[in-house]
Amino acid sequence: MHCNEEKGQKFIKDIEQKKFLFSFVISYTETCEIPGITVAGADADFIKFTPPADAEFLHYGSCKSIDMIPMTPDGKPTPALLTKAALESASIPQVIINAGSKISPKLPYFHTGVTYGKNIAIEPGLEQSNVVHAIDYGRILGRTLASCTDCLIIGESIPAGTTTALAVLKSLGIDAHVSSSMPKNPKSLKNGVVEKALERSDSKEPYDVIANAGDPMIPFVAGMLSTASEITNVILAGGTQMAAVLAIAKSTGYDENRVAIGTTSYIIDDKDANLLDMVKSISDIPVLSINPKLEDSKFDGLRAYSKGFVKEGVGAGGSMIASILKTGIDSKKLLKLIDKEYSRVTTSQ
Template sequence: MHEFYGNSKSVGIALNKDEGVRFLNSIAGKEFRFILITSYTETAEIDGITVAGANKDLIKFTPPADAEFLYLGRCRCIDSVPATPDGKPTPAVITRAMLKLADIPLSIVDSGSIVKPMVPHYTMATTHGRSIIHGYAMSREEVEGIYRHSIELGRILARSADCLIIGESIPAGTTTALAVMLAMGIDARFKVSSSMPSNPHELKLRVVEEGMRNAGVEFGSLKDDPLNAIAMLGDPMMPCAAGLAVGAMDHASVMLAGGTQMTAVLAVINALSNRLDNIAIATTSYIVNDQSADIRYLVSNAAGADAHVPLIYADPTLTLSSKNGLRAYAEGFVKEGVGAGGACIAALARNRFRLDADDILHAIEMEYEYAIEIPMKGVRNTLDG
């Protein structure tokens, strides 16, 4: 059952209502900082796993291009804004619109991208994740280093805000999330989301099961060793997001902004620090309403029986958009990414929830026009000329 927050019809609480209300009340009118983690796993190169890129060769450019677009409003490492093969734009369009609307500062943290973002950023990892199908994604030492250094960075960044929004851009992140959660004893089979309307659950599970066999890992065998689960079956985004959150919670609230990838991060935080009193999962209504996944189950099980982490969501009302590329989000494409849901919630909270759905949709459509339609019109005019 969904519960809207106060009089707002743009923000809802899908799990743990009382805690969700408390969390949203605590961040109303406060100062925010948005953090985007860029990362990469070779798992993304398996056919059919992801559509995060116009083609297979461009997938590795998606994370840095997302970061560049958020920072500059254009991309440097590629010629255009990242999109799916059939032209659905990156959710960075939504995120950038919200950060501009509420004047929320941005930090980029690279944790294992192949292509490095050509904008100012922090570096937590210099090497990317290998395919989990081999059962050896990273070394334990690499994972520990990322986690440790990210804790320190989280402490620093949290001193400049009341709430950190931690988003991610990593293709194939739901597959690595599935693997880590299974290794930690969370039955995430057929429960993680996908950027595609037809969720390739069977393919993801085959990849994960082969990786677990090669790693010698069984269901739940790494419940108490999440960093080893990440080293064998995860990606470099996970220890970075977990470390940032753990470090930040001494000074600020934390929104883990994303879809089912962030439930794996929540499980890691729970296992390592057991500090879940000032944290929420923030996503879009498209993830909460995804009939091919179950984010409520994943949040509940990642947090554990004694924790009541709220699952909050934003409804950008893209079903009402005049833009085909944006309406596609409400039709099952992309759904979330680049912290879009968390950015929407932060923009609303920054303005004490006085903005309405029309304000949100208008800002997103304007960003879409500047980023997608006007550049495409220029290309057409060039070709016509």
């Protein structure tokens, strides 16, 4: 528990043993095509398949758009594996939202008509009309989904999303340093991209900022948050990206008393990043974190998480927190389920 602890205690009390719904927002920014900026996906051609493949893995336990589950080139699995184990352990239902993914997943998903984002190093990320559309449709879906649950978890998958999040936060004047899915964060590369985006515009108006430096996920989830938090509790499941959502949601409006960020301890402990300081400077909401103790896993690919690889994504942290709050399972048992899932996946493929 971090930041506003009092609110955090109240938030936890409100949702313990209640109903949860996991919504998974998949999206895309061409910013991820800059060589070296992300390891989400085994190689450059594969990156665009990562968000739909994550969605398919959550649904089916295997992928349809690609032959294997998303892994780093040396075999570290997608955080969707943690998410799936967590959601299953607590029988938490899930819906997939396509908010600008370049590839559509092969399953029933919410269609939103949101277009994928451009490479912010060379041009504005989104057209203004796409920003407005994303917020509008996010607001509609946030209202619908929030009406069906006691706690809406929102997770995301957008390759290079930390870079666009960083650009949005910096554009808004927030002192931001971000995490990465790689232990050697390609900071100078990311900062170079962000600088190029910042040079194009000095507007601090939120819609301008998203259009110039953002990606489709940020306005969509900000819209969802604004209506959903009026109706129910919301866990923004992620790190830096959710800080950017929060910063933009200031202008769409949301209920600070019904929102928490839920993430992994790997993000909180990341010395390169400053999630807690960022959140504090944006909003007075609690940040919940879970240490899944992956260093105790039987498998190299999972132990790597505790050494700074991957860290978070696909709403893994928030899902694991929800599982523990709903069922009372301890993190040791959860790790057993995660190991079991890893074993299933690596032996069946």
